[in-house]
Amino acid sequence: MLTFENVALTQGAFTLSVEDDALPFGRVCVVGPSGCGKSTLLSAIAGFVPVGQGRILWEGRDISGVDPAARPVSMVFQDNNLFPHLSIAQNVALAVEPRLAISAATQRRVDDVLARVGLDGFGARKPAALSGGQQSRAALARVLLADRPVVLLDEPFAALGPGLRHEMLELVKDVLKGKLVMMVTHDPSDAQRFGGSTILIDAGHAARAQDTAAMFADPPEVLKTYLGQ
């Protein structure tokens, strides 16, 4: 359970207030116009933006001041998810071996997660030798290996075409079952495909998560404006 208690995030002149909420395991979309603070919310959960006011808790424990690496969180960024100078296997192994001293046991686990995201046999390649979709899969493999309960996806598939993006969404839904997965998107169709619940952000305010399908069936004013209806 990820809990927001009276949270307000400040970055320069911009402030985002977050409505108190408690998110159980499952899928959560974060939707809103560009620049509304979607990434800021995820960055605060991951520990890159300080929580100015209030508390963020995981399973009742305050994580607001905890170091990013020590949080129960894995994050996939918009870009720069893979080090270009390391092989795919090394990039994935960093999740559990930050000194890159890779044991045979770790190597087996790396091969295993690569197979689960459909990158069997790609371990020795460098990121540049992979397509955009395959790079996204490699980043996902590292999330699997890290095996943390919360996974934050900050528009990681924005650079992919619609077909590939849908494929990746299905893969995420499949392999990340049983975790709390929060995904930022500005594309309503992605949100509907992703399902789960949705946090709508607008005008410096993040609303409570509501069922995605129900929200899009009967959109509130804010979402109507955003959708251009």
Added chain:
Amino acid sequence: MAQRAVAIVRFIPGFLTVALVLGLTLGTLVAVIVRAEGFGGLGPGEWSAIRFTLSQAVVSALVSVGFAIPVARALSRRDFWGRSFLITLMGAPFLLPVIVAILGLVAVFGRGGLLNAILASVGVEPASIYGFHGVVLAHVFFNLPLATRMILQGWLAIPAERFRLAASLNAPVGPLLEWPMLRRTVPGALLVIFLICLTSFAVALTLGGGPRATTVELSIYQAVLFDFDLGRAALLACVQFVFCALAAVLAYVASPPAGLGAGLDRVVTRWDGRWAGFDYLWIILAAAFLLIPLGMVLARGLQGLLLVDWPVLAAAWRSTWVALGSTALCVSMALALALWRSRWAQVIGVLPLATSSLVVGTGLFLILFPFVSPRQVALLVTLIINAALALPFAYRIILPAVRASLDDFGRLSAQLGLSGWARFRIVILPRIRRPLGFAAGVAAALSMGDLGVITLFAGEGQATLPLLMYRLMGAYQMDAAAGVGFILVTLSFALFWVFDRGGRVRADV
């Protein structure tokens, strides 16, 4: 906390770097000031040196930039066979040992040189390369290419769309696009070259001298070495420091010293300037001015190789290890400063630009003199000072890459718990290999060719290659000097190549 671990790794080397740079620049200056005992003693000789230093620097800067403008314009709009070679060559004088270039200039413009042979054949009095115009000539030789590259960068930075727009409007390109660009780039180029000419020592040492062509730096050298008048040397060192500090501040404000950057391969397509011949004339003149002296020194050097003896090889060995040690120190300091993201790091990183090796040398001489004979530590002192003087260049070369590696992968590194040494080894070092190799190459070549502080300290058996060359030239053994010069150039560029290449091989960026 990961952040704190990183901070500690940065802190210790950063602190050592700051201490060393401050000690070498301001510390030696304090030593000099303490010794100078008041500022009342500027005699006519000193005033004359001040006037000469300023006037030659002003004239050198004006002439270099004045000629660089048409050359840069020609290069920006003409594509021809050998263009990229010529532009690369324009980067070479920066790494070329000064003393080698001077030998080349003497071979062309000196008493028995090419130019006088031509003048004599038409019955004109031979011209001398020594004195004011010789110093300016040498400074233009070094700085014309630098100015050309800086201004060429300005030309190529004008977006192609603007030229297309101007052509479609039938508007004159000069006042619309070129003049504003020149107003931005030329002051910076002038100041950088003015600064370089203020601190240049080897040129004045070899081509200047005498009451009417002595720079402040040269006066310091003479005061220490010939008159052993440390008080006067100290006073002159203060004057020199004020000059350099002022010029460095001005240059830093006006524009960053660029000119080392890549990306000059593009040619601007333009719809004006039909008289290509005029452009090619400038290109040919500039190429001849650079290539003929270099060719002369290499040709002579090949013959001079026959005169190479054991002292030369010993000097080559000495120069090489001083250069390698200096490179290691310089690159470590540059890295420490680049990782330490603070305004102070930037100030420390450029501070050595405001000092001259003679001032630093005099200060160290004053500090060390009561304890050890300067000759005992001549090479060590040279190694350290060379590292400090190359620091501004190395720092500027690697800083953007270090910043990019921290900006692009800082979050990912923090997320994965990569901190301290692991972050440096796994994330930063592989991402900055190319600029690191380039910076090491520059530091090695600069140290290899240095003829500054070593002249104050070195005794008989401690000469580096440039000093040996200088002594041979002083004894009019020009062929032997050319042989040493050949070895010196070869070693300098070989070291540069090895480091630069080492950074590029199998670098996945």
